Amino acid sequence: MAVLLPMIASSRSAAISDRITRPEQIIPALRRAMQVLTDPAECGPVTLSLCRDVQAEAYDYPESFFAEKVWVPRRVMPDAEEFAAAAAALRMAKKPVIIAGGGVLYSQATESLRTFAEAHGIPVMETQAGKSSLPHDHRLNMGSVGVTGSSASNALAVDADVVLAVGTRLQDFTTGSRALFQNPDLKIIGLNVQPFDAHKHNGMPLVADAQVGLDALHAALPGWIVEDEWSEKAETGKEEWLIAADKATATTNAELPSDAQSSAPYSAPVKTLRWSAPPVACRAELHKLWKAGKPGSYHLEYGFSTMGYEIAGGLGVKLARPQDDVIVMVGDGSYMMLNSEIASSIMLGAKLTIVLLDNAGYGCINRLQMATGGANFNNLLKDTHHVTLPGIDFAAHAAAMGAVSRKVSSDRRAGNRAAGNRKRRANHGDRDRYRRADYHR
DSSP: OOEEESSSOOOTTSSEEEEEOSGGGHHHHHHHHHHHHTOTTTOOOEEEEEOHHHHTOOOOOOGGGGSOOOOOOOOOOOOHHHHHHHHHHHHHOSSEEEEEOHHHHHTTOHHHHHHHHHHHTOOEEEOTTTTTSSOTTOTTEEEEOGGGOOHHHHHHHHHOSEEEEESOOOOHHHHTTTTSOOOTTOEEEEEESSHHHHTGGGOEEEESOHHHHHHHHHHHSTTOOOOHHHHHHHHHHHHHHHHHHHHHHSOOSOSSOOHHHHHHHHHSSTTTEEEEBOSSSSHHHHHHHOOOOSTTSOOBOOSSOOTTOHHHHHHHHHHHOTTSEEEEEEEHHHHHHOOTHHHHHHHHTOOOEEEEEEOSBOHHHHHHHHHTTOOOOSSBGGGSOOSSOOOOOHHHHHHHTTOEEEEOSOHHHHHHHHHTOOSOEEEEEEOOSSOOOOOOO
């Protein structure tokens, strides 16, 4: 829906931002807002800013302005020539893979993806935005791909001769800055509603809605299925990856758990959970290790790395899907940036389970800094210029806003308690600020 701000304002991040200085302007502005909000290629946030004096003005609006209208996002049909070329490339493929991006979820194409992949035996790998397009335990779901990818996905991507990229921008994290794909005969089919993304990496564009495109490709390839050798490689790769992932999340004798170990207790009941996670704390671990059991059970703001998004984003998920449990995982640094929506969730009666991972600063960024050969600087609190270090009691802070909260030493015990409590719960636990999960990619 459109966002109405009762003030003079603008938003650089909005897809459109319109300043209403006369009451009659709201007529075309609202129609334009709905046009943008339902456009599959150009959709984005809308800001309509009303001057305060305009709100007090009267205007004789026509009755037609209030007539009910249902806005339905268009499903773009593929061009005949682009479609024929894409179908021919797939028919000749020996080692095809599917990269499922956020467009699969936006298009509500998860069943079409499942049907297409199962019928033709094509392994599926998921971007951050596309994670949960297939259930975690589906035999063809190889997991995450790219810089934060699983060993199963990345091994297949190296040899793939055709990549069907569905609803993905194919940005650097997904392609490893294009270093991931190493087959000299590689063809990329860009199934996307946005022509800019469909043409990326010298791809074969297939500008179309994800659901429509997948259904059409399925109908055009009757009886075609990948060779057994490729299927066996995918199956073996996934088995090896699951063993490595289980090892990474298993408890150890370490004094403090890693980020990977911290996620394990909360990703167990995968069939009912939806969640929001931070863009920098645990992003690699969660992309790889979170067990998404159904479409939409994973949500992570990754496009703009918006720290502070987590609790507000989780509240939005809860308002959209009130019947689901929502777990928000947030680092202490991002929590400090924006935590006031805890109070909003209390006011609205929208239960969130907030898991705060305390590594005394920006632990993930610090690890990245160290991994590139840099010295520790200004990311962990102890490495900053300071007179004294803060000793923040995050559990007490959340409790002051009305949450049922506690500091925990056992992740699994915390997960069990949170599942049985109907109120907003905030769990605060210390984490190893240096240790990453020990698993291969």
